[in-house]
Amino acid sequence: MGEAITELKGTDRIIVPIKLEPHTKFKFTCGPGVPCFKLCCSELYLPLTPYDILRLRNRLKLTTDQFLVAYTEPFILPKSKLPVARLKMRNDEHKTCPFVSEKGCQVYEDRPLACRYYPLGLGIFRNRDEGRNEDFYYLVKEGFCQGLDSGPEITVEEYRQSQGIPEFEEPVLEWAEIIMKKESLGPIDVPQKSLELFFMVSTNPERFRSFVFESRFLEIYEVDKETIEKIKEDDLALLQFGFKWLKSVLYGENLIPIKKDLPKKKKMKPF
Incomplete structure (x- = not known):
C-alpha cells in the first residue's frame, strides 16, 4: 500500500495519496485496549448526512428541532x-464529541457515516465518458493513531460491511449526487432561496413535511397518491422524495414535475 510521506507527530494529519479499491487490504484496529482510544473523537468537523440526523434524533427521542x-x-x-x-463539539478543553464518554461512544449503533468510515475516506468523481459516478477510497493517517497498521488484514469492502456503512450510505446517495454536481459547477452564485431549500431538506424532515402539506406544494407539483401517503409518515421515503425534488428545482431534472395546467408564474431558475 505504501507508507506515509512523513513521520507524523501528535495531531499531524495527512491523506495518503493512494487510491484504494474495494479489494485493497489494510490493517486497523480500535477499542478500549488501544492507547489512543477516543482521541479521534475530539475537534471534529463532522458534517451530518440527513440519515445521520434521523438516526440520532430517533435514538435520543428528540424532535428534529430539539436535536x-x-x-x-x-x-x-x-x-x-x-x-x-x-456535529457541535462540547465547549471543553479538548472540544470533544458530545456523545463520547469514558467508555467510548454512547451512540455507537447510530454513529454518523463519517465515524463509520474512519480511518478511510470516501471520494466520488464523475466519469463523464461513461455518464456515471465512481467511488474511490483513501487512507487518513493521524499522528496520535496507534490502531493503524495493527490487527488482522481486512479489505476495504470487508471493513465497510463490518461498520454497517452500506445501510447508512444507501439512503443518502442521491443527496451526495446533488452536492457532487454542485462541486462540478464551480463557484457560481446560488440564490439564497435555493440554499434555504437545500438546508431544509438536508436537515429537517419535519419542516420539509410541513412545507409539502401545509403550503401550495401539492397544488404546484405532480405527486401521485401513493407517494403522498408514503411521505406523510415515512421519513426515509420523505428524504428520497426531497432529494428528487431538489434535483428538479436546483438542476431542472424534472423528477417531480410541475403540473401542466398550472397558471404561469415566475419560478426559480435552476443553478
Whole structure:
C-alpha cells in the first residue's frame, strides 16, 4: 500500500495519496485496549448526512428541532458551498464529541457515516465518458493513531460491511449526487432561496413535511397518491422524495414535475 510521506507527530494529519479499491487490504484496529482510544473523537468537523440526523434524533427521542439546536451548528461545505448541519463539539478543553464518554461512544449503533468510515475516506468523481459516478477510497493517517497498521488484514469492502456503512450510505446517495454536481459547477452564485431549500431538506424532515402539506406544494407539483401517503409518515421515503425534488428545482431534472395546467408564474431558475 505504501507508507506515509512523513513521520507524523501528535495531531499531524495527512491523506495518503493512494487510491484504494474495494479489494485493497489494510490493517486497523480500535477499542478500549488501544492507547489512543477516543482521541479521534475530539475537534471534529463532522458534517451530518440527513440519515445521520434521523438516526440520532430517533435514538435520543428528540424532535428534529430539539436535536439540531442541542447538537449541531450550520456548516458550509468547502467545495460545493452548500449549507449542512455539522456535529457541535462540547465547549471543553479538548472540544470533544458530545456523545463520547469514558467508555467510548454512547451512540455507537447510530454513529454518523463519517465515524463509520474512519480511518478511510470516501471520494466520488464523475466519469463523464461513461455518464456515471465512481467511488474511490483513501487512507487518513493521524499522528496520535496507534490502531493503524495493527490487527488482522481486512479489505476495504470487508471493513465497510463490518461498520454497517452500506445501510447508512444507501439512503443518502442521491443527496451526495446533488452536492457532487454542485462541486462540478464551480463557484457560481446560488440564490439564497435555493440554499434555504437545500438546508431544509438536508436537515429537517419535519419542516420539509410541513412545507409539502401545509403550503401550495401539492397544488404546484405532480405527486401521485401513493407517494403522498408514503411521505406523510415515512421519513426515509420523505428524504428520497426531497432529494428528487431538489434535483428538479436546483438542476431542472424534472423528477417531480410541475403540473401542466398550472397558471404561469415566475419560478426559480435552476443553478
